[in-house]
Amino acid sequence: xxxxxxxxxxxxxxxxxxxxxxxxxxxxxxxxxxxxxxxxxxxxxxxxxxxxxxxxxxxxxxxxxxxxxxxxxxxxxxxxxxxxxxxxxxxxxxxxxxxxxxxxxxxxxxxxxxxxxxxxxxxxxxxxxxxxxxxxxxxxxxxxxxxxxxxxxxxxxxxxxxxxxxxxxxxxxxxxxxxxxxxxxxxxxxxxxxxxxxxxxxxxxxxxx
Amino acid sequence: xxxxxxxxxxxxxxxxxxxxxxxxxxxxxxxxxxxxxxxxxxxxxxxxxxxxxxxxxxxxxxxxxxxxxxxxxxxxxxxxxxxxxxxxxxxxxxxxxxxxxxxxxxxxxxxxxxxxxxxxxxxxxxxxxxxxxxxxxxxxxxxxxxxxxxxxxxxxxxxxxxxxxxxxxxxxxxxxxxxxxxxxxxxxxxxxxxxxxxxxxxxxxxxxxxxxxxxxxxxxxxxxxxxxxxxxxxxxxxxxxxxxxxxxxxxxxxxxxxxxxxxxxxxxxxxxxxxxxxxxxxxxxxxxxxxxxxxxxxxxxxxxxxxxxxxxxxxxxxxxxxxxxxxx
Numbered sequence: 001x002x003x004x005x006x007x008x009x010x011x012x013x014x015x016x017x018x019x020x021x022x023x024x025x026x027x028x029x030x031x032x033x034x035x036x037x038x039x040x041x042x043x044x045x046x047x048x049x050x051x052x053x054x055x056x057x058x059x060x061x062x063x064x065x066x067x068x069x070x071x072x073x074x075x076x077x078x079x080x081x082x083x084x085x086x087x088x089x090x091x092x093x094x095x096x097x098x099x100x101x102x103x104x105x106x107x108x109x110x111x112x113x114x115x116x117x118x119x120x121x122x123x124x125x126x127x128x129x130x131x132x133x134x135x136x137x138x139x140x141x142x143x144x145x146x147x148x149x150x151x152x153x154x155x156x157x158x159x160x161x162x163x164x165x166x167x168x169x170x171x172x173x174x175x176x177x178x179x180x181x182x183x184x185x186x187x188x189x190x191x192x193x194x195x196x197x198x199x200x201x202x203x204x205x206x207x208x209x
Numbered sequence: 210x211x212x213x214x215x216x217x218x219x220x221x222x223x224x225x226x227x228x229x230x231x232x233x234x235x236x237x238x239x240x241x242x243x244x245x246x247x248x249x250x251x252x253x254x255x256x257x258x259x260x261x262x263x264x265x266x267x268x269x270x271x272x273x274x275x276x277x278x279x280x281x282x283x284x285x286x287x288x289x290x291x292x293x294x295x296x297x298x299x300x301x302x303x304x305x306x307x308x309x310x311x312x313x314x315x316x317x318x319x320x321x322x323x324x325x326x327x328x329x330x331x332x333x334x335x336x337x338x339x340x341x342x343x344x345x346x347x348x349x350x351x352x353x354x355x356x357x358x359x360x361x362x363x364x365x366x367x368x369x370x371x372x373x374x375x376x377x378x379x380x381x382x383x384x385x386x387x388x389x390x391x392x393x394x395x396x397x398x399x400x401x402x403x404x405x406x407x408x409x410x411x412x413x414x415x416x417x418x419x420x421x422x423x424x425x426x427x428x429x430x431x432x433x434x435x436x437x438x439x440x441x442x443x444x445x446x447x448x449x450x451x452x453x454x455x456x457x458x459x460x461x462x463x464x465x466x467x468x469x470x471x472x473x474x475x476x477x478x479x480x481x482x483x484x485x486x487x488x489x490x491x492x493x494x495x496x497x498x499x500x501x502x503x504x505x506x507x508x509x510x511x512x513x514x515x516x517x518x519x520x521x522x523x524x525x526x527x528x529x530x531x532x533x534x535x536x537x
Contacts, residue, residue, distance in 0.1 A: 014350065057398045059346040066347060099268065099275050102342045103391070124268075149272070150481040177392050178477050195393060 014063030044113035048197030088141030093121035127162035233514035242310035260298035323382035331387020390431030465504035493528035
């Protein structure tokens with residue numbers, strides 16, 4: 001097995017202590033930083049699929065993402081300024097009036113693992129703050145809004161519509177327990193995902209359209 | 210007509226109930242004895258601390274409190290050093306503290322209802338309340354020994370509390386919270402759950418049952434179908450909070466003689482400001498017809514005999530009465 005294949009395999013099973021050294025060995029073996037990064041992104045794609053299918057659970061997804069992050073730490077100095085490797089910036093937050101952050105954090109982690117640069121606005125985020133963040137950050141390709149409560153679904157709608165009013169071409173993805181694909185379409189979102197694994201897939205799909 | 214208690218027992222034993230059990234009607238909860246919940250806010254107000262030192266916030270407009278998990282407020286900042294951060298709280302033992310709970314328990318007709326001890330947060334919840342969800346879930350992989358020690362320590366506290374509680378109010382039932390999943394999956398795999406939590410809960414629920422508690426009702430308003438065999442092993446009699454994502458009819462078919470299911474009426478879909486009696490009627494009818502009369506208790510999924518918005522809980526009761534007339 002080549003070192004890059006080992007990186008891929010160890011990220012998938014969350015070997016946080018082994019991955020940094022394997023990444024270095026893959027570099028030494030001649031793989032480029034971009035190739036290694038892509039291998040890890042592919043691993044996280046497998047992890048996301050397994051999570052969506054119920055084959056693995058949140059801890060397994062978390063340690064895989066942590067292993068990838070450790071690998072990215074090794075690559076970062078070599079990737080600096082290389083915009084080719086990034087899918088752009090994704091602004092994420094839980095909408096106004098909603099303090100739930102676990103699902104949002106998992107989605108952030110998986111979208112980051114898919115190759116986006118994340119800007120996490122946290123929880124209880126007013127609609128205007130999403131707009132400000134789009135303005136303040138470079139190359140925002142996606143905004144992800146989360147809402148867990150039935151009572152905060154109107155805030156989700158407000159967030160999407162405020163973003164679209166300010167930036168009509170901005171791609172927006174939504175999710176959260178009460179959100180359905182129909183509701184996402186009704187409020188003008190470009191996409192919906194039922195879980196963190198499929199959110200990463202959907203995020204890539206949306207920005208490629 | 211059977212008493213509430215008799216009707217519940219007929220329902221969960223596959224006997225002959227004479228009506229649907231109406232949500233939480235059979236559990237008379239002695240909240241006055243829930244000393245372990247001291248400091249956890251039940252309504253919006255200022256930031257507070259619970260007895261383990263966890264900081265809580267309950268903002269205006271929210272329907273529940275949240276533990277605060279910024280760096281400053283995390284109770285366990287490093288799981289390998291948990292002993293430096295976590296100290297078992299003291300449980301009151303004086304007569305004065307227990308008098309209201311004892312008076313409440315004594316006022317209950319035990320043939321009619323179960324005198325019920327209420328315990329929350331549960332073991333899994335305690336781990337993530339103290340260190341944040343992501344830290345906690347990763348620690349099961351990265352520092353399993355420390356997690357085992359921490360869970361044992363919290364279990365010891367629960368057992369010490371149970372000893373005093375049983376001595377004071379002699380509960381007939383235990384209503385125990387511990388949310389084990391999201392609406393679509395369990396947080397932990399069944400094997401990890403088996404390793405970390407089943408032995409601890411066997412001790413806790415076993416202790417209650419060995420000391421006069423007839424009924425263990427466990428709340429987890431989530432998907433947890435993959436954990437039902439573990440629930441049976443732990444000694445749970447009723448899985449409260451069961452969501453429809455679990456496929457309740459299938460669970461009843463597979464496990465009904467060993468455990469009963471209480472829920473099927475999702476809080477998020479029924480308990481909100483613009484609720485309507487029509488929507489509730491439709492959903493109660495669906496739940497009662499789909500899940501049937503044995504091993505099933507129609508109930509709002511959240512963990513208590515109340516609703517967040519006025520009238521919802523009572524309307525559900527009313528519609529269950531209607532379905533009882535139609536189906537019994």
